[in-house]
Amino acid sequence: MSPDPELRTLRLTLRQWRADDREPFARMNADRRVRLYFPGALTREESDGLADTQEASFAERGFGFWAVELRESGAFIGFIGLGVPSIEAHFTPCVEIGWRLMPEVWNQGYATEGARASAAFGFERLALTEIVALTAVANAPSRRVMEKLGMTHDPADDFDHPRIEPGHPLRRHVLYRLQSRQHVA
């Protein structure tokens, strides 16, 4: 397999990270709308660290969260991809799918489009048998993306996020699962 996989969908390119992604990525990670379902905004340093983590993940594992750009304009709009959660929980170790996009492009189906290609990559190229997704219970847009991907939610899988303090409204999380046999290429 190529060490630097890239994916193309009808409207998106999921590509490797470039130095000039860092500024718009940091802007997105500092935006309160984007961080509504996370405990806080990211500093520039934290945002750069998150991009570093994705680059290291591709180098080590051959997958990660890709930088996403619109094919039409070449604009960077966020990240989508596959990762390995660093928390310990009843469903780990596992491979997760995730997404975070600039508010200017929300509700046009981009997260679902990029995630579909990412899941297909996971099942077909990485031969995964299951991909999970997790988010705060209240994150309706993200849960909707999970549903549109055909992922299933069993309330028995709900869990308290170990990095979010007890009593915090975002602590309770849902887990969605997608099995390779559910995936239709």
Ligand SMILES: CC(C)(COP(=O)(O)OP(=O)(O)OC[C@H]1O[C@@H](n2cnc3c(N)ncnc32)[C@H](O)[C@@H]1OP(=O)(O)O)[C@@H](O)C(=O)NCCC(=O)NCCS
């Ligand atoms: C989650 C996120 C990536 C979705 O991106 P997107 O490109 O807008 O996703 P899509 O357009 O593919 O689908 C969004 C769906 O959520 C729905 N939606 C949006 N706001 C909603 C709300 N407040 N309540 C319920 N559904 C909502 C949309 O209507 C759409 O569903 P539909 O196609 O059935 O109409 C984007 O909202 C985001 O970046 N959020 C901030 C970061 C984040 O929370 N990431 C996920 C962490 S797990």
